[in-house]
Amino acid sequence: MPPKILIVLTSHDEIPGVGPTGWYLPELAHPYEKLYKKTTITIASPKGGKAPLDPNSVKMFSEDPICKDFLSKESIWSNTEKLSEMNEKDFDAIFYVGGHGPMFDLTTNPTSISLIESFAASKKLISAVCHAPCVFLNTKDNSGKPLISNINVTGFSNAEEDAVGLSAAMPFLLESELGRVSGGKYVKAELDWGVKVVRERTSYGGVIVMGQNPGSAGGVAEEILSVLGA
Structure with a gap:
């Protein structure tokens, strides 16, 4: 049987004062x-049903052949499961997709936090890319310490957020918060928009994988396959 992966998308569709x-x-x-x-x-999302696709990402990657092909498969994200109905026991890994949406709905979502903690306690793979490592900020192990305490972490950098002009619109800066919660262990590529994938072990002994930005998404998937032996 092939390994089973739960992919989580945001349900948040608007940056206050900015747009979709x-x-x-x-x-x-x-x-x-x-x-x-x-x-x-x-694929699941907090609200279930159609998960909002950032229209700016469609424009930005309009000439990307993989993205163009994926856009023709709208059924993949138009009828997502409800996150509250998902059970860790049914999956081998969980992967969170980025975009600015997760910063607003998944950082503090109690269902998501509980699910991640359950995956981690079972030593199952947990992973996220770009803004989605925000989902780990409020997760803890059974001793009460942050799951990402004292391990290398990555995610969308402050400089990258500045470059897209959205630092002031975010509820917090991801690089700063990942650095604070991990105990100063945030790492990033030498150059903005460079590929950076981090693979570490949590205090439970399971694997956690994070990617810095959109260009790191493929690398995160490769690490997922490597961990799962698929």
């Missing part, structure tokens, strides 16, 4: 292209 947002196209399209032939995938 959601999940970021290549951060699902590129991993999906690598994962779907070797794993069984279930």
Whole structure:
């Protein structure tokens, strides 16, 4: 039986005072292209149903062949499961797709936090890319310490957020918070937008994988396959 992966998308569709947002196209399209032939995938979101796709990501990656092909498969994200109905016991790994949306709905979502903690306690793979490592900020192990305490972490950098002009619109800066919660262990690529994938072990002994930005999404998928032996 192929390994089973739960992919989680945001349900948040607007940045206050800015405009539409959601999940970021290549951060699902590129991993999906690598994962779907070797794993069984279930996609969920907090609200279920159609998860909002960031229209800016569609414009930005309009010439990307993998993204163009993925856009023709709208059924993949138009009828997501409800996150509250998902059970860790049914999956081997969980992967969170980025975009600015997760910063608003998944950082503090109690269902998501509980699910991640359950995966980690069972030593199952937990993973996220770009803005989605925000989902780990409020997770803890059974001793009460942050799951990401004292391990290398990565996610969308402050400089990258500045470059897209959205630092002031965010509820917090991801790099700063990942650095604070991990105890100063945030790492990033030498150059903005460079590929950076981090693979570490939690205090439970399971694997956690994070990617810095959209360009790191494919690398995260490769690490997922490597961990799962798929």
